[in-house]
Amino acid sequence: MSVTIPAPPANPLERVLACPRCRGELDADLRCTACGAAGHRQGRRLHFGGFGEAELRSDPLNRLKETAKQRLGKLYPAAISALAPVLTRDFVRPFLRSFDLDAQLVVDLGCGTNRYDPRVACVDGGSYANVDLVTDLRALPLRDGAVDGVVSVAVLEHVPDPAAHVREMHRVLAPGGRVLCFVPFMQPFHASPHDYQRYTNAGLATLFGDFAAVDVRVGAGPTSGLLWVLQEWLALALSFGSRRLYRALVPLMWVLSPLKIVDVLLARHPEAGVLASGFVVEARKGA
Ligand SMILES: [Zn+2]
Numbered sequence: 685m686s687v688t689i690p691a692p693p694a695n696p697l698e699r700v701l702a703c704p705r706c707r708g709e710l711d712a713d714l715r716c717t718a719c720g721a722a723g724h725r726q727g728r729r730l731h732f733g734g735f736g737e738a739e740l741r742s743d744p745l746n747r748l749k750e751t752a753k754q755r756l757g758k759l760y761p762a763a764i765s766a767l768a769p770v771l772t773r774d775f776v777r778p779f780l781r782s783f784d785l786d787a788q789l790v791v792d793l794g795c796g797t798n799r800y801d802p803r804v805a806c807v808d809g810g811s812y813a814n815v816d817l818v819t820d821l822r823a824l825p826l827r828d829g830a831v832d833g834v835v836s837v838a839v840l841e842h843v844p845d846p847a848a849h850v851r852e853m854h855r856v857l858a859p860g861g862r863v864l865c866f867v868p869f870m871q872p873f874h875a876s877p878h879d880y881q882r883y884t885n886a887g888l889a890t891l892f893g894d895f896a897a898v899d900v901r902v903g904a905g906p907t908s909g910l911l912w913v914l915q916e917w918l919a920l921a922l923s924f925g926s927r928r929l930y931r932a933l934v935p936l937m938w939v940l941s942p943l944k945i946v947d948v949l950l951a952r953h954p955e956a957g958v959l960a961s962g963f964v965v966e967a968r969k970g971a
Pocket of ligand 1: 703704705706707708716717718719720721
């Protein structure tokens, strides 16, 4: 009896690669023919820089997340959505359904351990098992206009220069290409591996100002905003100055998380943005 092992699917990013430094052509070994910058392959995965192990493990919350991601693998997003105080609307899948994923290239920038669809390319600074391209998201090794869609969920708050990331999204998108980002507004500090800023809806419209059409809407509602803040406040107030006790108390406060269900209604309030846990921005690049 013969056993046929199916070949792994080709990496869809192979056909749109360019030098991350000078946009020159790359040879078969991923070396730039113009400036010499180089990436390398690990199986079907492409590597062009990215995070070091030390950086990913430098923060206690992030160490916990990294350990959970490695232990839980594909179950990690489900565990987070059950325990987290934030109820997010399902905004990614409707966005993905608006593309022909068999013909169009959509990339998830900052995917973490998540994969929405086998046809959506996973890009991250960390080399998780699902990642197709490990890279600095500010300097993508992709050609100008090579991408039809970009997804970026809960990434921009974790980078020191979000405008550089948005410029890079704009560069790799084809004319008429679209981006969908989720970014937090009312959320406590959460490093992964760092945490730098929050956004109002007007701030997002400005950040995506180079795009032709920008739509900002509530992605996670006011109850989510309140609950996470309340959980952190309770852990602080009940730990009497002890960092160890505070860290032990935070997971206990997740018992309050089911109250987030109130956002099924409250996130639809016309003024929900005043306390929204996060916003979704959808923007289209001009022709
Ligand atoms: Zn180059």
